[in-house]
Amino acid sequence: MRLFAAVLPPSERLDELGCVVDRLRGSPGGGGVRWTSREGWHLTLAFMGEVDEALLPGLRMRLERAASRTPVFSLRLRGGGHFGRRTLWAGVAGDLDTLRLLAERSDAAARRAGIAMEEHRRYRAHLTVGRGQEADTGPFLDVLDGFEGGRWxxxxxxxVRSELPVSGVRGERPRYETVGSWPLGGGGSGAG
Structure with missing residues (x-):
């Protein structure tokens, strides 16, 4: 199964961002972008790729430990940017040091559970809102730049388990399913 560790913003914060993305979707050039769905919006902490089910018990135990060692912290979605003029994203503000720490701990948990991870890179917090062909992202960035969501x-x-589209139908999006969750700061045992 294809897995990643993530932070899921609450629905109120996603609705705020959704209003901005709806404007972008309807703007000139918006039709040439594959906009990601609100249901799939998340902050990826550690992408694990295909994981053998036999590794899940160890992974769950290590992620629970990572969560218990990390305090509750505040974030908000703010601004935006692009990767390679193809991927548009909303930025993140707030306690980024703790977010990076949680990302590092999630990556380490996966490695210790025996998952072959990609080369380690410095964590860069973002929420992907759209992908497309290389284009002028300036008008989109102007709108995203002024965005500032509420704190949570x-x-x-x-x-999270992700299932990539297999039908070949244009516009089909990946499906995401939460397969485990753990409270930060040792607030009890989580699902999974």
Whole structure:
């Protein structure tokens, strides 16, 4: 199964961002972008790729430990940017040091569970809102740059299974399913 560790913003914060993305979707050039769905919006902490089910018990135990050692912290979605003029994203502000720490701990948990991870890179917090062909991202960035969402308390680490589209139908999106969650700061045992 294809897995990643993530932080899931609450629905109110996603609705705020959704209003901005809806404007972008309807703007000139918006039709040439594959906009990601609100249901799939998340902050990836550690992408694990295909994981053998036999490794899940160890991974769950290590992610629970990573969560218990990380305090609850505050974030908000703010601004935006692009990767390679193809991927548009919303930025993140707040306690980025703790977010990076949780990302590092999630990556280490996966490695210790025996998952072959990609080369380690410095964590860069973002929420992908769209992908497309190389284009002028300036008008989109102007709108995203002015965005500032409300603050929320991050209280859990989530393990997500993603299923990529296989039908070949244009516009089909990946499906995401939470397969485990653990409270930050040792607030009890989580699902999974």
């Amino acid at each position: 308390e991050v209280g859990e680490l989530v393990l």
